[in-house]
Amino acid sequence: MxxxxxxxxxxxxxxxxxxxxxxxAAYIVGGEYLVRRLPDKARPAVRPWIWVAPALVxxxxxxxxxxxxxxxxxxxxxxxVFIGFQNFATQLAGFPTGGAWIAIRNNLFWLxxxxxxxxxxxxxxxxxFDRVPYEKVVKSLIFMPMAISSVALVVIWKFxxxxxxxxQPQTGTLNFIFNTVFHQDPRTWIQDExxxxxxxxxxDMALIGTAxxxxxxxxxxxxxxxxxxxxGDLLEAARVDGAGxxxxxxxxxxxxxxxxxxxxGTTLVIxxxxxxxxxxxMTNGNYHTDVLANRMYQLLYNSNDxxxxxxxxxxxxLTVIPVLIFNLRQFxxxxxxx
Amino acid sequence: MHQLWLKRSLLLSLAAIxxxxxxxxxxxxxxxxxxxxxxxxxxxxxxxxxVMKPFTDQTGITINYEASRDQDALLTTRVAxxxxxxxxxxxxxxxxxxxxxxxxxxxxxxxxxxTALQAQYSPGWITLGEPLADGKLYQVxxxxxxxxxxxxxxxxxxxxxxxxxxxxxxxxxxxxxxKSSGTTPWCxxxxxxxxxxxPGSDWVKEIVLSQSGPTVYDAxxxxxxxxxxxxxxxxxxxxxxxxxxxxxxxxxxxxxxxATNFGDAGTPMFQNPPKCYMHNQASxxxxxxxxxxxxxxxxTDFNFFGLPDITSQYAGAHVVAGDAWSMFNDTPQAEKMxxxxxxxxxxxxxxxxxxxxSPNSQVPLADYPDALSKSTAQILVATKxxxxxxxxxxxxxxRNAYWSAVLQFAQNxxxxxxxxxxxxxxxxxxxxx
Numbered sequence: 001m002x003x004x005x006x007x008x009x010x011x012x013x014x015x016x017x018x019x020x021x022x023x024x025a026a027y028i029v030g031g032e033y034l035v036r037r038l039p040d041k042a043r044p045a046v047r048p049w050i051w052v053a054p055a056l057v058x059x060x061x062x063x064x065x066x067x068x069x070x071x072x073x074x075x076x077x078x079x080x081v082f083i084g085f086q087n088f089a090t091q092l093a094g095f096p097t098g099g100a101w102i103a104i105r106n107n108l109f110w111l112x113x114x115x116x117x118x119x120x121x122x123x124x125x126x127x128x129f130d131r132v133p134y135e136k137v138v139k140s141l142i143f144m145p146m147a148i149s150s151v152a153l154v155v156i157w158k159f160x161x162x163x164x165x166x167x168q169p170q171t172g173t174l175n176f177i178f179n180t181v182f183h184q185d186p187r188t189w190i191q192d193e194x195x196x197x198x199x200x201x202x203x204d205m206a207l208i209g210t211a212x213x214x215x216x217x218x219x220x221x222x223x224x225x226x227x228x229x230x231x232g233d234l235l236e237a238a239r240v241d242g243a244g245x246x247x248x249x250x251x252x253x254x255x256x257x258x259x260x261x262x263x264x265g266t267t268l269v270i271x272x273x274x275x276x277x278x279x280x281x282m283t284n285g286n287y288h289t290d291v292l293a294n295r296m297y298q299l300l301y302n303s304n305d306x307x308x309x310x311x312x313x314x315x316x317x318l319t320v321i322p323v324l325i326f327n328l329r330q331f332x333x334x335x336x337x338x
Numbered sequence: 339m340h341q342l343w344l345k346r347s348l349l350l351s352l353a354a355i356x357x358x359x360x361x362x363x364x365x366x367x368x369x370x371x372x373x374x375x376x377x378x379x380x381x382x383x384x385x386x387x388x389v390m391k392p393f394t395d396q397t398g399i400t401i402n403y404e405a406s407r408d409q410d411a412l413l414t415t416r417v418a419x420x421x422x423x424x425x426x427x428x429x430x431x432x433x434x435x436x437x438x439x440x441x442x443x444x445x446x447x448x449x450x451x452x453t454a455l456q457a458q459y460s461p462g463w464i465t466l467g468e469p470l471a472d473g474k475l476y477q478v479x480x481x482x483x484x485x486x487x488x489x490x491x492x493x494x495x496x497x498x499x500x501x502x503x504x505x506x507x508x509x510x511x512x513x514x515x516x517k518s519s520g521t522t523p524w525c526x527x528x529x530x531x532x533x534x535x536x537p538g539s540d541w542v543k544e545i546v547l548s549q550s551g552p553t554v555y556d557a558x559x560x561x562x563x564x565x566x567x568x569x570x571x572x573x574x575x576x577x578x579x580x581x582x583x584x585x586x587x588x589x590x591x592x593x594x595x596x597a598t599n600f601g602d603a604g605t606p607m608f609q610n611p612p613k614c615y616m617h618n619q620a621s622x623x624x625x626x627x628x629x630x631x632x633x634x635x636x637x638t639d640f641n642f643f644g645l646p647d648i649t650s651q652y653a654g655a656h657v658v659a660g661d662a663w664s665m666f667n668d669t670p671q672a673e674k675m676x677x678x679x680x681x682x683x684x685x686x687x688x689x690x691x692x693x694x695x696s697p698n699s700q701v702p703l704a705d706y707p708d709a710l711s712k713s714t715a716q717i718l719v720a721t722k723x724x725x726x727x728x729x730x731x732x733x734x735x736x737r738n739a740y741w742s743a744v745l746q747f748a749q750n751x752x753x754x755x756x757x758x759x760x761x762x763x764x765x766x767x768x769x770x771x
Contacts, residue, residue, distance in 0.1 A: 283534070298735070
């Protein structure tokens with residue numbers, strides 16, 4: 001670690017350590033001072049704004065302004081000349097394989113399968129582990145991949161998916177099982193585009209599987225917490241009334257967990273739309289596994305095509321907004337119920 | 339009386355301080371120093387310091403060495419801030435060439451001993467240091483490395499009576515002989531995470547240079563030669579000949595090629611019986627061989643031959659890499675050091691410590707610690723046409739598309755026309771921004 005950098009930039013360091021808290025303190029004291037000068041009636045109206053203003057400024061400066069800049073940039077060419085919706089036209093040209101369509105298709109797969117698998121596994125595991133004494137241990141184990149960075153996750157799964165030609169000892173876990181248990185030829189999971197059920201490319205599913213393994217602990221702990229929140233006497237009453245365990249799950253547990261499931265689900269949908277790291281590290285979008293976020297990154301940093309990258313970002317933003325709104329509404333509904 | 343003495347001593351000490359400060363800031367009391375930036379750390383840094391020790395001992399000039407793995411970013415910032423090192427050595431010359439274009443580095447023609455350089459360096463290495471082709475030398479090479487080495491297991495070759503091919507036709511004949519004996523001749527692995535495809539791109543660029551020569555090669559990476567032009571297309575189909583129809587010359591075929599990491603690709607060569615007989619990779623691959631199988635010995639278990647010349651007109655053309663030096667500040671100390679770095683004496687120090695090859699023909703072959711580096715040195719010193727990695731000099735989206743094209747070509751060679759058309763489309767855009 002080169003600490004010289006810190007020393008050469010001493011003035012900046014001093015400003016950051018002393019200046020920033022000083023300015024904030026001055027702002028608060030000064031704000032309060034001004035508010036006190038106001039007539040009694042006006043104070044409650046003004047005071048909250050004084051306190052909220054720094055956050056508003058930060059959000060405006062670091063979120064709203066760049067978003068607007070991206071919107072503007074998406075209508076410009078490389079030289080900053082306005083070209084209308086041409087960037088969008090390029091991205092959406094050549095359906096179904098040209099432009100961004102492969103990425104859009106894959107994001108759709110991610111949206112469906114990533115969300116579905118993570119919710120299903122999370123729910124299943126939460127309900128099952130609720131009934132065993134070693135619940136905490138297993139939950140910690142399943143939660144553990146959450147602590148692994150995505151690139152490390154990919155390295156681990158590359159070993160899982162490793163391929164050796166037929167006849168060689170299979171070093172990849174999946175191909176080993178495939179080979180010794182099912183007596184099938186090994187497959188190149190990450191490169192093989194063979195569609196499963198005639199529709200979903202194998203390598204896309206392999207990538208999604210990797211991401212699911214990494215995140216399933218997240219949905220498990222949240223859903224498990226929701227499950228614990230269901231009053232025991234309610235389940236007791238259902239049992240007394242003669243309901244079987246499956247009926248109890250369908251009619252009592254699941255409806256009560258529904259709001260949580262929806263919140264987790266919508267969060268996962270946003271994760272799926274943002275999917276980048278696993279794709280970038282595993283295939284970099286090769287073999288038709290590209291997703292919108294990776295495409296945006298490539299356009300931005302490899303092609304220096306700021307307009308095209310912004311257009312993809314805007315497409316991504318537009319698809320996320322409805323989910324965001326839905327998510328916020330659900331969140332409020334859950335809060336209101338408490 | 340007492341006060342006067344105090345005044346005098348105060349004045350005296352003040353004068354002393356002023357002189358000291360003046361000396362410290364303006365003139366240099368000792369022989370001075372050179373600020374150097376390079377990427378070598380750890381053992382490599384120790385080797386570089388060993389190279390510089392005789393220089394410091396002799397001249398008294400001290401070296402302020404700064405190492406960074408993120409050299410491109412650091413150097414760009416430092417140059418932009420007007421605070422560049424005096425000398426910098428970069429493993430990829432693209433950035434140094436950018437600085438040459440913007441006039442940030444000095445021409446070296448009057449600084450190094452050109453007569454000695456021309457006597458000791460093959461012309462390929464000197465032209466490589468004149469990236470602007472304006473007759474000015476902006477980069478000199480102290481140590482270099484070679485791409486396009488064909489690795490083989492000498493024991494396997496001997497057992498089957500195969501000879502190291504000395505011409506391109508002999509190579510094609512050899513692969514046919516191996517194939518008809520029931521084994522795939524080649525091991526190729528294209529997987530490399532986000533950079534997948536580059537090992538195949540090495541094949542193509544080596545073929546372009548050896549087949550169509552330096553003019554086509556340069557025009558190609560500069561974006562002036564279309565991918566669909568006959569020369570570049572020929573290089574791809576020539577690589578296709580190596581791969582065989584449906585990649586039948588490669589161990590495991592297309593599937594294994596795309597799924598195998600470049601580092602693991604060569605190891606099936608050492609199985610018994612061998613799964614392949616040849617593997618094309620730069621010299622770093624030996625560490626992968628040995629980490630997969632620690633008992634493998636260089637020379638006896640693995641050796642290499644240079645990719646044979648394809649067109650006799652361009653014999654001795656090689657894709658190379660090297661540590662290029664550029665000068666940012668023209669100080670007498672930096673000049674001395676630059677001169678020193680081009681000498682055989684300086685370069686031999688690192689050569690003896692292992693891991694580096696010198697482009698200087700005066701470095702005795704006996705100085706190389708092992709047989710492999712010795713034969714690499716023989717090829718490099720005799721290199722007539724030295725060219726840098728074409729892919730590394732392309733704009734990054736061109737380069738990435740090139741890598742992806744390799745993957746697509748390996749999957750299905752029949753798609754070559756559409757693959758090249760797609761590369762043309764990217765070429766048309768990539769160079770304009």
